[in-house]
Every structure is written in C-alpha cells, then in structure tokens.
C-alpha cells in the first residue's frame with residue numbers, strides 16, 4: 001500500500017511559499033542585509049589598493065587623494081598631506097567597512113534563522129493539520145513511517161534550503177556580478193583571463209552537477225527505504241523478537257545501509273573530484289593574472305605602474321576580486337546541490353499537501369445530530385480500491401432499528417469490519433447509501449455523526465497519559481462519577497482500582513503496560529463515556545474471558561438500553577443473545593435472524609456453533625474460538 005517516490009509535484013513551490021506567512025519580513029530583511037554585506041565586502045579591496053599604492057609609492061608628493069575609481073571615472077573623496085595619516089585613515093575606513101559588513105552578515109544570519117525556522121514550523125503544522133484530517137482511505141495511501149519522515153527529515157531539508165535561498169542565493173550572484181564589474185573596471189585586459197576560465201568553470205560545474213544529480217536522487221530514494229525499514233522495524237520490534245528474526249532484520253538493514261553508502265559514495269565522488277578541479281582552475285587563473293599583471297609592474301622599473309596603467313595595489317585588489325568571483329561560483333554549486341537534495345523532500349511534502357481528502361463535510365451538510373440510533377444500508381456496494389470490479393462489500397441491504405442489539409459473525413476477511421466502518425463514515429460507499437437516524441451519513445457534518453457513534457476499533461490504541469485522561473477522550477467534560485459508571489459497565493472499574501494509583505495510573509504509549517483484555521475494556525469504557533446512540537464493538541472482547549464478556553454485554557444492556565449495539569465477534573456465545581445476528585460471508589450477508597432461527601436456516605452458522613460447542617467441551621478454557629471455514 002505504500003507509495004513509491006512522489007510524482008513531480010506541480011505548483012509545489014507555490015504551495016510551500018504560502019507557508020512563509022508572517023516570516024516574509026525577516027526573509028526580506030535577511031536578503032537585504034546579505035546584499036549590504038556583499039557591497040561592503042566588495043569595496044574593501046578597493047581601499048586596500050589605495051593603501052598599497054600610497055605605501056609603495058616612491059613619488060615625492062605631499063598630497064594623497066582617496067578616490068573612488070570605477071572604470072575611467074575617478075571620484076576624489078578626500079585629500080590628506082601626510083602619507084602615514086592617509087594610510088591610517090584608509091585603514092580605519094577599511095576596519096569600519098569590515099565591521100559594518102560583519103554586522104550585516106550577523107544580522108542577516110539571525111533573520112534568516114528566524115525566517116527559516118518559522119517557515120519550517122508553519123510547514124510542519126500545515127502538514128500535521130492535513131494528516132489529522134486524512135480519512136482512513138487517505139491513510140491507506142501513506143505508511144506511518146513515511147509520514148513521520150515527511151514531517152521531520154523532509155521538513156528539515158526544506159528548512160535548510162530555505163535558509164540557503166534567502167542568504168546564499170542572494171549573496172552568490174550579487175557578489176559574482178559586483179566583483180566581476182569591479183575587476184573589469186580595474187583592468188579590462190586582465191579580465192580576458194576570466195573570459196577563458198569562467199566558461200570552463202561553469203561547464204565543469206554543469207557537467208559535475210548533471211552527473212551528480214541523478215546519483216543524489218537515487219541515493220535519496222534508497223535513503224527513504226532505509227528510513228522506512230528502520231521505523232517499521234522499531235515499531236514492530238516486539239514481533240521481530242517474538243519470531244527471533246533479529247539476525248534477518250540486521251542483515252536486511254545492513255544490505256540497505258550498504259546500498260545507501262554505495263550510492264552516496266558514487267554521488268559524493270563527483271563533488272570530491274569537481275572541487276579540486278575548480279580550485280586548480282582558480283589557482284591557474286591567479287597564476288596567469290600574477291604572471292601578466294606582475295611582469296609589467298616589475299618591468300616598469302619603479303614597480304608601481306605597469307604598461308596597462310595597473311598599479312601594484314590594483315593588482316592586489318584584482319586578485320581579491322578573483323577570489324570573490326570564484327567563491328561565489330562555488331556557492332552557486334552548493335546551492336544547486338542543496339536544492340537538488342531537497343527537491344525530493346519537497347515532492348514528498350507536496351504529495352501530502354496535495355492529497356485530496358475524500359471524506360469531508362458536504363457544503364450543504366446539515367448541522368444536526370442523528371435523531372436516533374437506527375441504521376439503514378440500502379443496496380450498498382463498497383470497494384477499498386474504488387473499483388466496482390473488486391467489491392469488498394456487495395449488495396448490502398440491512399435495516400437496524402434504534403435500540404436493537406445486533407451481532408455480526410463471519411470468517412476472517414468476510415468484511416465485518418468493512419461493513420461497520422461505513423456507519424461513522426470512515427469510508428464512503430461506492431454505490432447505494434448508509435443512513436443513520438433516517439438521514440444519509442453524507443448529509444451530516446462528520447463531527448455530529450461521529451459524536452453519536454461510539455466505536456471500539458479492532459486495532460484499538462490507548463495513548464500515553466493516565467487512565468482517566470484516556471477515558472476522557474470519550475467526553476472531555478466527564479465527571480469522576482460518569483467515568484466510573486462507564487468503567488463499571490465495561491467491567492474495567494475493578495482492575496483499574498487494583499492499580500496503586502487507580503484512575504490516575506499512567507499508561508505507556510499504546511497501552512503496553514496493561515493486558516490485552518484490560519486494554520479492550522478501557523477502550524469500551526472510553527467509547528461508552530460518549531453516551532453514543534450507536535455503539536460498535538469490533539471484536540472488542542476477543543481477549544477477555546467468557547464470563548467477563550457476558551458481564552460486559554449485560555452491563556451494556558442495563559446501563560445503555562436505548563443504544564443500538566453492534567457486536568462483531570468470533571465466538572457465537574458473544575452474540576447469541578442479540579436481537580438479530582448477521583452472518584457475513586465473502587463481503588455479502590449470508591443470513592440474518594436470531595440464534596434459534598439461524599440454527600435452523602443457516603448452515604454456516606450451525607456448523608460453527610456445533611464446532612464451537614464441541615471446542616468448549618473439548619477445552620473449556622478456550623471458550624470455543626474456532627477458525628471459521630470460508
């Protein structure tokens with residue numbers, strides 16, 4: 001049932017962008033501040049050039065002018081008459097600019113952190129909200145482990161990318177362009193070297209990324225598998241131990257973990273090779289610049305001006321810009337890498353956000369509670385795959401009066417659970433209709449419908465917290481008296497009181513510290529606290545002994561007489577007192593009637609009854625739990 005990798009999510013970015021919400025301002029501030037940081041950083045080499053030029057100058061002059069030079073434009077800013085003072089003032093300006101740049105960088109980092117963590121938190125909440133509203137059919141599409149990965153690791157990947165986007169995606173191109181302009185304005189001749197190395201670098205980068213991308217994607221898919229297998233294993237660790245499957249599981253994990261390692265190595269290899277290659281090009285570039293620029297400076301005799309009109313200071317500034325340009329290119333490569341790594345995460349997140357919730361309130365749903373506990377199935381067909389060729393329930397016509405007690409019995413997989421799940425609209429019918437209180441379940445607001453139905457699921461769970469907190473899920477405003485009343489009807493009160501802390505005893509996650517039968521009784525009490533009009537017990541007393549089972553049924557009858565009760569069971573003794581018993585077979589109703597009628601009319605019922613009776617006399621303790629023949 002688990003889905004493979006997400007399909008390419010359309011409009012995904014737009015969907016994610018809507019989660020930025022009130023973190024737009026810090027995002028914009030982070031981008032603006034990083035731009036300021038770059039501006040100051042880019043001007044520093046220019047000042048350095050003036051210090052070097054003046055410091056190295058052997059000219060006998062008594063005025064030193066600080067000028068902003070861009071290409072042929074020279075804008076004098078101030079003039080000093082002492083060489084040392086000039087150098088000190090320029091040095092001070094440099095320090096101030098470096099400090100401002102630093103402050104901008106720090107502030108930008110802070111705003112980017114605020115924005116990205118806020119964005120991630122919004123995204124996580126949106127995902128959680130969506131998952132909480134999933135119908136059972138939606139939940140069938142995603143496995144739990146993968147949802148956990150999506151809400152944690154995937155959101156963190158997106159968060160990191162977002163941080164990168166607001167900072168580096170502004171910083172790198174901005175710095176590249178500014179530094180390139182500065183370098184060209186210092187020496188268009190030397191900039192020709194870029195004309196050769198830059199395209200080479202960009203081609204190398206693109207080739208590297210093109211080869212690495214699919215490898216990273218493959219690695220991420222496998223990573224996903226590894227995460228899923230780990231989580232599934234940890235959730236089911238008790239079953240692993242019970243079947244002494246540890247060695248197999250360890251081997252399986254080792255295999256998938258080694259595959260991840262292999263794929264990761266093959267992807268990282270490209271990067272590891274690409275970076276020294278890029279550095280080689282950078283240093284080659286620097287060497288050529290020093291060679292051509294420096295040779296003329298040396299040849300010019302005084303070491304100050306070369307033939308192209310380049311000073312030593314200019315050459316040093318030029319080299320700084322080379323470094324800035326190359327660094328920004330490296331950053332661009334990093335951004336691409338991060339974006340690729342997080343694209344798979346984005347697809348997976350968008351897949352959850354895009355999942356169409358198939359069970360929702362109809363726009364014209366009536367805001368009323370069901371009038372009574374009557375249930376009508378009118379020619380119902382149902383299929384989990386929404387395919388009329390593969391029906392799980394076929395042509396169900398069933399009418400239950402309010403207050404009736406109905407037993408449902410049938411072999412494993414005969415669709416007992418499927419049948420009752422249609423009543424609280426956990427799934428929708430494919431054809432026909434299910435009515436509660438005389439109204440189609442699709443006409444109610446879901447909250448209203450479910451408020452009237454107490455359902456104890458076959459795979460029930462309790463949550464961490466005290467017994468009382470768990471029971472109060474049924475009714476958050478229940479008094480202690482009401483809680484005890486429900487617990488007594490479910491035959492849970494006595495064992496709860498036997499715990500040292502009674503109703504305040506802590507339950508571990510999933511209720512692992514109570515026995516199977518105790519857990520079932522707590523779940524029944526929890527549903528009873530709702531005072532439902534319809535109570536559905538899906539194999540809910542399978543783990544309790546026959547005497548307690550009978551006591552629960554008589555408690556229900558006595559205390560909740562008006563409630564329609566549906567009891568699904570494997571043991572005939574659990575249903576034989578019911579007003580009517582439904583025998584399910586292969587997704588169809590095979591027979592309906594009371595115990596006596598069914599003994600006479602239904603062969604399946606009679607056979608099972610006989611075998612269970614025999615089972616009881618053979619083994620009194622088992623209570624006649626026989627396998628049903630299909």
Ligand SMILES: Nc1ncnc2c1ncn2[C@@H]1O[C@H](COP(=O)(O)OP(=O)(O)OP(=O)(O)O)[C@@H](O)[C@H]1O
Nearest residue numbers: 140384392410411412413414415416417418419458
């Ligand atoms: N979520 C699901 N998705 C797809 N098929 C399902 C799903 N749940 C059940 N089925 C299929 O529907 C059929 C009926 O299952 P159902 O759980 O209703 O049987 P059941 O009578 O309650 O059995 P049991 O006595 O074991 O609880 C089975 O063939 C099962 O494989």
Ligand SMILES: [Mg+2]
Nearest residue numbers: 416417418458
């Ligand atoms: Mg079932």
